[in-house]
Amino acid sequence: xxxxxxxxxxxxxxxxxxxxxxxxxxxxxxxxxxxxxxxxxxxxxxxxxxxxxxxxxxxxxxxxxxxxxxxxxxxxxxxxxxxxxxxxxxxxxxxxxxxxxxxxxxxxxxxxxxxxxxxxxxxxxxxxxxxxxxxxxxxxxxxxxxxxxxxxxxxxxxxxxxxxxxxxxxxxxxxxxxxxxxxxxxxxxxxxxxxxxxxxxxxxxxxxxxxxxxxxxxxxxxxxxxxxxxxxxxxxxxxxxxxxxxxxxxxxxxxxxxxxxxxxxxxxxxxxxxxxxxxx
Amino acid sequence: xxxxxxxxxxxxxxxxxxxxxxxxxxxxxxxxxxxxxxxxxxxxxxxxxxxxxxxxxxxxxxxxxxxxxxxxxxxxxxxxxxxxxxxxxxxxxxxxxxxxxxxxxxxxxxxxxxxxxxxxxxxxxxxxxxxxxxxxxxxxxxxxxxxxxxxxxxxxxxxxxxxxxxxxxxxxxxxxxxxxxxxxxxxxxxxxxxxxxxxxxxxxxxxxxxxxxxxxxxxxxxxxxxxxxxxxxxxxxxxxxxxxxxxxxxxxxxxxxxxxxxxxxxxxxxxxxxxxxxxxxxxxxxxxxxxxxxxxxxxxxxxx
Numbered sequence: 001x002x003x004x005x006x007x008x009x010x011x012x013x014x015x016x017x018x019x020x021x022x023x024x025x026x027x028x029x030x031x032x033x034x035x036x037x038x039x040x041x042x043x044x045x046x047x048x049x050x051x052x053x054x055x056x057x058x059x060x061x062x063x064x065x066x067x068x069x070x071x072x073x074x075x076x077x078x079x080x081x082x083x084x085x086x087x088x089x090x091x092x093x094x095x096x097x098x099x100x101x102x103x104x105x106x107x108x109x110x111x112x113x114x115x116x117x118x119x120x121x122x123x124x125x126x127x128x129x130x131x132x133x134x135x136x137x138x139x140x141x142x143x144x145x146x147x148x149x150x151x152x153x154x155x156x157x158x159x160x161x162x163x164x165x166x167x168x169x170x171x172x173x174x175x176x177x178x179x180x181x182x183x184x185x186x187x188x189x190x191x192x193x194x195x196x197x198x199x200x201x202x203x204x205x206x207x208x209x210x211x212x213x214x215x216x217x218x219x220x221x222x223x224x225x226x227x228x229x230x231x232x233x234x235x236x237x238x239x240x241x242x243x244x245x246x247x248x249x250x251x252x253x254x255x256x257x258x259x260x261x262x263x264x265x266x267x268x269x270x271x272x273x274x275x276x277x278x279x280x
Numbered sequence: 281x282x283x284x285x286x287x288x289x290x291x292x293x294x295x296x297x298x299x300x301x302x303x304x305x306x307x308x309x310x311x312x313x314x315x316x317x318x319x320x321x322x323x324x325x326x327x328x329x330x331x332x333x334x335x336x337x338x339x340x341x342x343x344x345x346x347x348x349x350x351x352x353x354x355x356x357x358x359x360x361x362x363x364x365x366x367x368x369x370x371x372x373x374x375x376x377x378x379x380x381x382x383x384x385x386x387x388x389x390x391x392x393x394x395x396x397x398x399x400x401x402x403x404x405x406x407x408x409x410x411x412x413x414x415x416x417x418x419x420x421x422x423x424x425x426x427x428x429x430x431x432x433x434x435x436x437x438x439x440x441x442x443x444x445x446x447x448x449x450x451x452x453x454x455x456x457x458x459x460x461x462x463x464x465x466x467x468x469x470x471x472x473x474x475x476x477x478x479x480x481x482x483x484x485x486x487x488x489x490x491x492x493x494x495x496x497x498x499x500x501x502x503x504x505x506x507x508x509x510x511x512x513x514x515x516x517x518x519x520x521x522x523x524x525x526x527x528x529x530x531x532x533x534x535x536x537x538x539x540x541x542x543x544x545x546x547x548x549x550x551x552x553x554x555x556x557x558x559x560x561x562x563x564x565x566x567x568x569x570x571x572x573x574x575x576x577x578x579x580x581x582x583x584x
Contacts, residue, residue: 123361126334126361126362129338129362129366130366131338133334133337133339137344140339140344160334163331164331164335166328167328167335
């Protein structure tokens with residue numbers, strides 16, 4: 001099944017996905033570092049959420065009725081930054097300053113520091129619990145806000161994720177949507193080897209979620225799923241997004257070594273830009 | 281003290297729609313009245329402390345003031361990262377009501393003895409830490425808690441602790457209360473140890489022993505400390521907590537930072553897990569923290 005998802009991901013990459021990745025490369029170049037693979041698997045998920053799903057106002061980031069988006073796998077923040085900049089939450093030029101002294105953008109998202117960032121994440125296993133709290137708050141305050149939480153697959157190793165999952169189901173939070181960027185690789189290596197998550201969809205179902213699966217790089221597929229929410233009334237939704245780590249850079253795809261790079265230099269950047277031109 | 285704290289949560293919730301109660305898996309019937317009166321603001325979330333802190337933080341981000349209650353050790357050791365990142369980094373108004381501070385759960389053994397809670401939380405920016413002396417002071421603290429800006433850790437005693445606080449002394453988070461002015465010696469104490477500090481001071485009547493009740497360990501009332509200690513030749517700290525990182529450490533740091541270099545006798549628990557069970561009083565005696573032992577230690581320090 002995992003192989004099937006991989007094959008479906010091999011469709012031509014459209015101009016917008018390519019552009020957002022070029023912004024990520026700008027940020028990698030500017031900061032000279034970053035989580036490359038973990039960011040590139042996320043691009044289409046974050047893109048579709050902000051283009052077609054989330055009710056947010058870039059000129060009024062604190063609008064009370066907005067939908068909340070939590071990037072629980074905070075290390076993928078360059079994908080979020082690229083989309084937030086593109087949407088006008090802050091100037092695109094800020095991307096080139098990431099991680100520099102005094103920058104607006106750090107190596108993990110920080111609430112209150114970067115416009116549009118709803119939660120400070122990076123320590124894994126926090127986002128879903130925060131999302132449960134936000135979804136409960138929306139219910140109590142009778143707001144239409146929905147809460148979206150994107151987690152990494154490696155992040156699901158954290159027990160706190162499953163504590164929050166039980167609670168989301170107990171509270172019947174159908175205004176909560178969890179997503180997993182299931183790129184099958186964590187820092188050390190394959191998820192299947194480090195700590196196997198399968199059968200992942202069954203796990204979430206058994207925790208009370210309405211579960212769907214999608215090719216996480218298929219923009220139309222993501223859009224179709226995420227514009228028909230909740231998946232089931234009275235239950236939290238879980239969308240398992242099958243993705244490719246490093247998507248768009250052929251030399252980085254599926255390579256655990258490209259999870260994070262602490263030193264990115266000019267030749268690396270040139271190689272990335274070249275690879276992106278022919279990305280599929 | 282715990283009953284007062286929880287009853288006050290209900291009272292505050294009646295007054296302010298932002299107030300919530302969140303328990304982990306507490307005794308049957310806890311805050312039954314509140315649950316019946318306002319079920320939507322009463323949460324019993326299960327044995328899942330890391331999640332509880334995150335969930336409470338998520339609600340606080342949208343304007344709620346969550347009062348969370350569970351056993352102190354689980355509330356601090358188990359979910360320290362959630363407290364640090366979700367509550368302190370965001371400076372959110374979580375109120376952590378910690379049952380069984382110190383040696384309260386003596387019969388239950390080291391898993392339940394919160395002898396390091398203050399040291400665990402004190403380095404976290406934005407965190408305030410308060411240990412009231414008795415139920416009456418708890419009531420005053422809970423009143424003050426509603427408007428405190430940021431996370432607040434409330435350390436509970438055993439319950440039925442003797443009332444030594446006085447209403448006329450008032451109460452403000454971060455402002456120490458001088459219970460008795462110092463002559464040669466000033467004892468700085470917190471929580472239920474203040475009643476023992478007063479008893480020890482009675483035994484030291486001839487040498488003039490003052491007592492400063494430092495109910496707020498963070499932010500520490502440095503000014504109140506320096507003023508109270510000004511004439512004393514010896515400062516003594518007394519706490520039901522490891523000597524590492526708690527009240528004694530905070531007092532020594534504050535005196536040192538202020539350039540006030542006078543002898544400090546730090547009385548607290550030794551750097552080892554408490555042995556045996558018994559009662560809170562029994563373990564305090566083993567650690568040499570009962571009033572006659574405190575008085576002896578002060579005598580020895582003065583004659584050193």
